[in-house]
Amino acid sequence: MFKKVKWEVFAMTMTKVEIDVPEEIVPYTVLEDKEAQTTRNAMLVYPYIKSGVMSHGKAAEMLGLHKIDLITLYGKLGLPYFDETEEEFEEDLAVLKRLRGTTV
Numbered sequence: 001m002f003k004k005v006k007w008e009v010f011a012m013t014m015t016k017v018e019i020d021v022p023e024e025i026v027p028y029t030v031l032e033d034k035e036a037q038t039t040r041n042a043m044l045v046y047p048y049i050k051s052g053v054m055s056h057g058k059a060a061e062m063l064g065l066h067k068i069d070l071i072t073l074y075g076k077l078g079l080p081y082f083d084e085t086e087e088e089f090e091e092d093l094a095v096l097k098r099l100r101g102t103t104v
Contacts, residue, residue, distance in 0.1 A: 045062065046079060
């Protein structure tokens, strides 16, 4: 079950872009609802975040969102903020605890 989140969207200049998509996709791309538009636009920039071309902060700025709101949106869509395996996370945690003087 999804929790409805209200995002604060800042004023930004919007530009219309024409792209070629399969006809069946059109109903999913032409959206009047502002929240749906924000989600669509966030999905457009996600590959650039994932590949390291753009940061979450820059994407949020371009979308007129707070960074935490963008991270929350991606989380609700199942897109992780941290892109590491559980094993990598556990290794990082062990190093952090070692540096802080605690045991794992």
